[in-house]
Amino acid sequence: MTKKTSHKKALQEQAGVSQPETINQAIIDAIRSRRDVKPTTPQLIERILKGDITALSRAITLIESKNKNHADQAHAIIKGCLPYANKSVRIGITGVPGVGKSTFIESFGTYLSKAGKKIAVLAIDPSSSITKGSILGDKTRMEDLVKDTNVYIRPSPSGESLGGVARKTRETIILCEAAGFDTILIETVGVGQSETAVHSMVDFFLLLKLAGAGDELQGIKRGIIEMADSIAINKADGENMKAAKIAKVEFNRALHLYPAKDSEWQPKVLLCSALHDEGIDTVWETIDKYVTQTQSNGYFEQRRHKQNKFWLIETIKDQLHADFFNNEVIKKALNVQITLIEAQKTTPFAAADYLLQLKPEL
Numbered sequence: 164m165t166k167k168t169s170h171k172k173a174l175q176e177q178a179g180v181s182q183p184e185t186i187n188q189a190i191i192d193a194i195r196s197r198r199d200v201k202p203t204t205p206q207l208i209e210r211i212l213k214g215d216i217t218a219l220s221r222a223i224t225l226i227e228s229k230n231k232n233h234a235d236q237a238h239a240i241i242k243g244c245l246p247y248a249n250k251s252v253r254i255g256i257t258g259v260p261g262v263g264k265s266t267f268i269e270s271f272g273t274y275l276s277k278a279g280k281k282i283a284v285l286a287i288d289p290s291s292s293i294t295k296g297s298i299l300g301d302k303t304r305m306e307d308l309v310k311d312t313n314v315y316i317r318p319s320p321s322g323e324s325l326g327g328v329a330r331k332t333r334e335t336i337i338l339c340e341a342a343g344f345d346t347i348l349i350e351t352v353g354v355g356q357s358e359t360a361v362h363s364m365v366d367f368f369l370l371l372k373l374a375g376a377g378d379e380l381q382g383i384k385r386g387i388i389e390m391a392d393s394i395a396i397n398k399a400d401g402e403n404m405k406a407a408k409i410a411k412v413e414f415n416r417a418l419h420l421y422p423a424k425d426s427e428w429q430p431k432v433l434l435c436s437a438l439h440d441e442g443i444d445t446v447w448e449t450i451d452k453y454v455t456q457t458q459s460n461g462y463f464e465q466r467r468h469k470q471n472k473f474w475l476i477e478t479i480k481d482q483l484h485a486d487f488f489n490n491e492v493i494k495k496a497l498n499v500q501i502t503l504i505e506a507q508k509t510t511p512f513a514a515a516d517y518l519l520q521l522k523p524e525l
Contacts, residue, residue, distance in 0.1 A: 244341035258371030283339035374410035
């Protein structure tokens with residue numbers, strides 16, 4: 164395949180657009196008034212089912228909101244969209260920082276779009292543990308894909324989620340499916356061994372690796388490698404091609420050490436270069452074969468049923484956690500216990516036992 168033509172990057176300074184000498188104030192007021200009108204829940208659902216991207220974004224914002232006033236509307240939207248969901252292929256894409264996840268997704272998404280697919284990219288940006296903020300710069304790094312009318316990109320902060328997945332990613336998938344997107348790509352933070360959360364919400368788990376990065380030994384370690392349905396060694400081009408081929412052999416050997424998967428699928432090791440659009444078609448062909456095989460042997464639906472059970476338990480845990488720490492009795496008692504710990508009059512374990520035994524009404 165041909166190499167991508169060079170073009171200006173989104174982070175470069177671009178020439179500004181000169182403002183017209185006269186601005187129609189009536190038009191400005193009309194635009195502002197339309198923005199201020201908040202659609203009702205039935206209107207949002209109706210627009211989402213018609214593929215309205217603006218309505219989809221509004222609904223996802225409501226789902227991600229921590230404002231209790233938005234919770235009821237968010238639940239109603241999910242309930243209204245649920246009958247129209249579950250009609251997509253969900254693909255999780257992970258890998259260490261610097262492996263080229265965003266570049267791969269841009270190349271992969273472009274390939275799928277040209278093949279007639281409608282793609283939703285749920286990109287998870289890491290949040291600072293100090294300031295709690297996120298840059299949400301994935302659209303900047305996918306500057307060509309973001310212009311594609313068949314593609315919807317939604318960056319979200321990971322928040323406090325250990326698995327590198329946004330708090331409400333699972334519900335977002337449902338809305339995207341209801342809006343007509345048949346392929347869902349979830350890009351994780353890529354923090355190594357803690358990607359279990361994304362594995363529990365996708366049909367196919369793709370792990371991107373680098374050759375010559377000194378992590379070939381990871382191929383014989385259990386963890387994220389064991390969860391992968393396929394491994395794609397990215398940046399397999401130029402002088403790195405030899406190292407990529409060696410890494411492919413090593414990972415293939417390692418994968419055969421694992422017991423057979425319940426899906427009866429043998430994970431593949433692939434070579435690709437997202438920068439040069441090479442090997443992307445092979446990645447999709449592999450995913451397509453996996454979906455066909457698992458749908459025919461019943462594992463595809465079986466896995467989704469297990470995932471639903473998992474997320475039922477996780478949702479209960481999250482709600483109990485939130486209710487516990489938002490309870491006024493617990494808040495006051497927690498501050499008291501922290502003061503006692505700082506004065507070395509109790510231990511963290513004794514304080515935890517005391518708080519758990521309070522059993523306030525949640």
